[in-house]
Amino acid sequence: MNKKYSAGIDIGSTCAKTIVLDKDGKVVYKDLRPTGYSSVDTAESIRHTIEEAFGKDSFHTVATGYGRISVPFADNKVTEISCHAKGAVRLFDKNDINVIDIGGQDTKLIVIENGVVSEFLMNDKCSAGTGRFLEVMANTLSVSPEELCAMAEKGNETRISSLCTVFAESEVINLIGKGTPREDIAYAVIDSIVEKVKTQSGKLRMNNGPLCLTGGLCDYGYVVKMLSKAFNKDVMTKPDARYAGAMGAALYAASQM
Amino acid sequence: MADYVKMWKELGMDLEAHDNLCQVLPTAVGDVFLTQENRPKAMDFWDLVISEVHGIRPAELIEEQKKGRKVFGTFCVFVPDEIIIALNGIVTGLCGGSQFWVPGGEAVLPKNTCPLIKASVGARLGKTCPFFRIADVYVGETTCDGKKKAYEILGEDVPMIIMDVPQMKRPKDIKKWKDEIADFAAKVEDITGNKLTVEKLKEAIDIINNKRKAMKRVYDARKSLNLPISGRDTLLMTQISFFDDPVRCAEMCNKLADELEERIKNGVSVVKEDTKRILVTGTPLAVPNWKLHNIIETSGAAVVCEEMCTGTRYFENLVDNSGNTLDELFMALSERYMKNNCACFTPNPGRIEDIIRLAKEYKADGVIDCSLKFCGLYDIEKKHVSEALKKEGIPVLSLETDYEDSDSGQLRTRIEAFVEMMKG
Ligand code: SF4
Ligand code: SF4
Numbered sequence: 001m002n003k004k005y006s007a008g009i010d011i012g013s014t015c016a017k018t019i020v021l022d023k024d025g026k027v028v029y030k031d032l033r034p035t036g037y038s039s040v041d042t043a044e045s046i047r048h049t050i051e052e053a054f055g056k057d058s059f060h061t062v063a064t065g066y067g068r069i070s071v072p073f074a075d076n077k078v079t080e081i082s083c084h085a086k087g088a089v090r091l092f093d094k095n096d097i098n099v100i101d102i103g104g105q106d107t108k109l110i111v112i113e114n115g116v117v118s119e120f121l122m123n124d125k126c127s128a129g130t131g132r133f134l135e136v137m138a139n140t141l142s143v144s145p146e147e148l149c150a151m152a153e154k155g156n157e158t159r160i161s162s163l164c165t166v167f168a169e170s171e172v173i174n175l176i177g178k179g180t181p182r183e184d185i186a187y188a189v190i191d192s193i194v195e196k197v198k199t200q201s202g203k204l205r206m207n208n209g210p211l212c213l214t215g216g217l218c219d220y221g222y223v224v225k226m227l228s229k230a231f232n233k234d235v236m237t238k239p240d241a242r243y244a245g246a247m248g249a250a251l252y253a254a255s256q257m
Numbered sequence: 258m259a260d261y262v263k264m265w266k267e268l269g270m271d272l273e274a275h276d277n278l279c280q281v282l283p284t285a286v287g288d289v290f291l292t293q294e295n296r297p298k299a300m301d302f303w304d305l306v307i308s309e310v311h312g313i314r315p316a317e318l319i320e321e322q323k324k325g326r327k328v329f330g331t332f333c334v335f336v337p338d339e340i341i342i343a344l345n346g347i348v349t350g351l352c353g354g355s356q357f358w359v360p361g362g363e364a365v366l367p368k369n370t371c372p373l374i375k376a377s378v379g380a381r382l383g384k385t386c387p388f389f390r391i392a393d394v395y396v397g398e399t400t401c402d403g404k405k406k407a408y409e410i411l412g413e414d415v416p417m418i419i420m421d422v423p424q425m426k427r428p429k430d431i432k433k434w435k436d437e438i439a440d441f442a443a444k445v446e447d448i449t450g451n452k453l454t455v456e457k458l459k460e461a462i463d464i465i466n467n468k469r470k471a472m473k474r475v476y477d478a479r480k481s482l483n484l485p486i487s488g489r490d491t492l493l494m495t496q497i498s499f500f501d502d503p504v505r506c507a508e509m510c511n512k513l514a515d516e517l518e519e520r521i522k523n524g525v526s527v528v529k530e531d532t533k534r535i536l537v538t539g540t541p542l543a544v545p546n547w548k549l550h551n552i553i554e555t556s557g558a559a560v561v562c563e564e565m566c567t568g569t570r571y572f573e574n575l576v577d578n579s580g581n582t583l584d585e586l587f588m589a590l591s592e593r594y595m596k597n598n599c600a601c602f603t604p605n606p607g608r609i610e611d612i613i614r615l616a617k618e619y620k621a622d623g624v625i626d627c628s629l630k631f632c633g634l635y636d637i638e639k640k641h642v643s644e645a646l647k648k649e650g651i652p653v654l655s656l657e658t659d660y661e662d663s664d665s666g667q668l669r670t671r672i673e674a675f676v677e678m679m680k681g
Pocket of ligand 2: 373403540541
């Protein structure tokens, strides 16, 4: 085929990520934008942008993420599990790894052996332990998620017992009412996310490879630190880790060309 | 359909609510079944039955009742159909598989009851299912806690017989189930006014064994790598077999099996060659619950076997018909029924062995273990199921769902990812 590029579009619940690779597999374009109300419109605007930059009909495209069905122009769809795995293998340059992906709406745990998925778990029935949980709690404390992380760093050990976002929110409101320092509450919020992920991981057999964090929380150093503590193992991440899904999709696109 | 309105009215059904139910069913049947390509011709029978599920069979049952026969409604494959058939009664399954009935059940049951129970209670109390109206007696059983307690609520509205199913499988439990079957026979004698004889019981055992053999033939055809029938179609056949006359059921299943065997000979398959083969295990899929099969079979995989009560557990193991006294036959019945590996037993290694055996027999590429929400028994057992399968090197995906459609997208993502994983 004479398509020059492969594009991966990951339509998540909060952010849409795009990666374009050239024929040599080099990243030539990267894009992150809010998914907004309409994933169809977002997908269209992404198409517009990359076509402007690289020309019409020059892509083989794979869509992934919960909004993958909203990308009618994609040549193929692959689930976010497979894409995150493939993307993480490339980003972290290792074939045996364990991936924790904390997304806006769900948390995924993926065990990868010899570069392919051997087991996975996905929590998306409730927003506990996800980016959404962090957002809701930050809102309740009237701070941004970044500020919440910074505050948590200075907080004392405090716990929220409830795993459900709605109940946890009322617990936080209770704590505020009792005059608990905001730093302590922030600590409890992050602690609850980390605990939830840790508990879930008990259901699968992780391998000895590194533990890597992908998804929207990879920028939050404090979350990485607390995850490392909970898993008793250094959690690796990089700024580009939030593109893992899009990267994997682009790699799938390349392999299908 | 119009012909049946009078019958429904006479059954005391809530016609207005029932109309709403009748409106959603054809769409579901169309989406799930009629969109499939290259279906076996013999499926016409089940298509017809399901399209008039509240008409054809209920009308037959009422005709038989007019002749003095009694209809027994059952909720579990532990109830020995043979006893009822031998006493000239009729058995009909009564499991609720639609979200439509759930709110009605929730009106009297806690929300965290499994949807199968909620739907079954809702179908009775809401007066929207003719089978629940027609049955003269319900036969319940002490399998899970939810059902036990729900039967107390149903019992306020309809005569109930409760059979006490053992929770373990020691020799004394098998003996106990035999005694329970004998007691049950006495009750059915009372209700039908007929007397149980060795001849009658042997005849009934043959009838049900023949039905089992016929169903097994259909399932055996699915072991072929040349898959001659979809999981959805087989599931429909199995679900309807709980309602149908056992002799006709055997006849229809045999006809279908003939066609499937012919298909295998001629290399006719319903799926592409690289389609991943899935064994499904877990809680029963009562009609019209086709959600899981539909998602799997529109995600690049095919269901080749169901290790569940709406599956192999319904027809595996025949009853030994060599006994010469009622007591011997009761024991033979007990021995056969006690081979069922429902998660209500403890410990329950038999189910794990079955799953591994069936995965191999049906050449499954992977297993999906799916339980209904709030079914603690099957949910807890997932741990052992998945550990054992992993040890065997068979990929497994554990899921939980209910009757609502809201989690379809999430289920689809997991199932597609599972299929992608098996493709490597
Ligand atoms: S799963 Fe257990 S309780 Fe349910 S029908 Fe089967 S044997 Fe009966
Ligand atoms: S699915 Fe579980 S909880 Fe529901 S009736 Fe069956 S055994 Fe009981």
